[in-house]
Amino acid sequence: MTAIHPLGLRERKKAKTTTDLIDAAYALFIEKGLSGVTAEGIAERAGVSRRTFFNYFPTTEAALTRGISDSLIDLLTVGLASRPADESVLDSFEAIASGGNDPDFLRRIAQLGAAGASDPTAKEILHAAILDWMAWFIDFLRTRVGGDPFDATHLATAICAAAQAAIITWAERNDADLSPESVNDFRVLLLRSVHHVRRGFDETPTA
Template sequence: MDTTDRNAAPDSPLGLRERKKAATREAVHRAALRLTVEHGLDQVTVEAIADEAGVSRRTFSNYFATKEDAVLWGEEQQAATLLRSVAERPAGEPPWTALRAALRTLEPGPVSPDRETITRTRLALRHPSLLGRQLATHAGLEQDLARVLTGRGVEPLRSRVLAAAFLASLRTTLRTWVESEHPAELLDLADEVLRLMSLPFDEAPRGDRQA
């Protein structure tokens, strides 16, 4: 693994270059998000995003393939944080417990969402192309999360099932919270969704009406 970037001194040319690239990526992302909120995705062009961010069209393409990628860039950052957090959980911790504990490390994120997380969710629900891109990101995260769980000693098929169930729970939590205008603390809602997901499917939770 190349550790040059990690070991570079803070004021070295390479360190400065990487910081400038990160700042440019962030500026383009923020511009894309802002314009999409104000005008709707269909009315926003890559050129408009580049102008808003103060960069060239070519520079935009160096960082993002599409405007959808630019709007949803924060999804990838949260996914990376989640994967790292799961991998760093104690080795003997049961997998579902490790997943739930790792969720609490996302700050801001699905447990305590910042304004951007809420905004991205609402935009994805309104724009099919954003929703499709978001689902593609989640599909990749599901595969990566299953690999991390397998690396922790979980049987591969079980790893895939756990990853799928966990991410489905997160999507359900966040969209329910957004669509119902925050009826409860998000953490409480997340805990309840995860609890329900962990129940056997034929077990009726308290409050369910029996036929």
């Protein structure tokens, strides 16, 4: 089981400010679209100065990117910590994918996917978030799995690429729909992505 170490007071304050800024950025994005997400607006909504915003993020896009990558990292960190230490990474990932999904995370990727149909910046944010998550996952698996770093890198990259296919496919086709049926569709796509990593593409894809 992976240990999760508690944060000190200073780290907790920084983490809260980071979360507040990200939440403010997404609140503006959902209300006004990407063009309505400004550093001034984020800072005002989060109750901090514009200077504080730039102490945490270089751009508004970086705040939006972090909102997705942090959710993915948190999902795996908490999920893997609850799984048996001797369980395979793919089995653990499949169990996590079968479980519940964070509604805020789903809302964010759904909105980015819908916006990405007409705004390439939204697509870039989603892709950048997945790349950040992949970099974290590679380091995580190199520590957890050990052995040849190539094997951990290959496995992490395969899982993240498969999950990326599920995330982007669902985000682009659901038109910001968060109904139970749509959320279940997301879960099904994630499980299909795990299946392809396990078995490859030697079988005829199903509709």
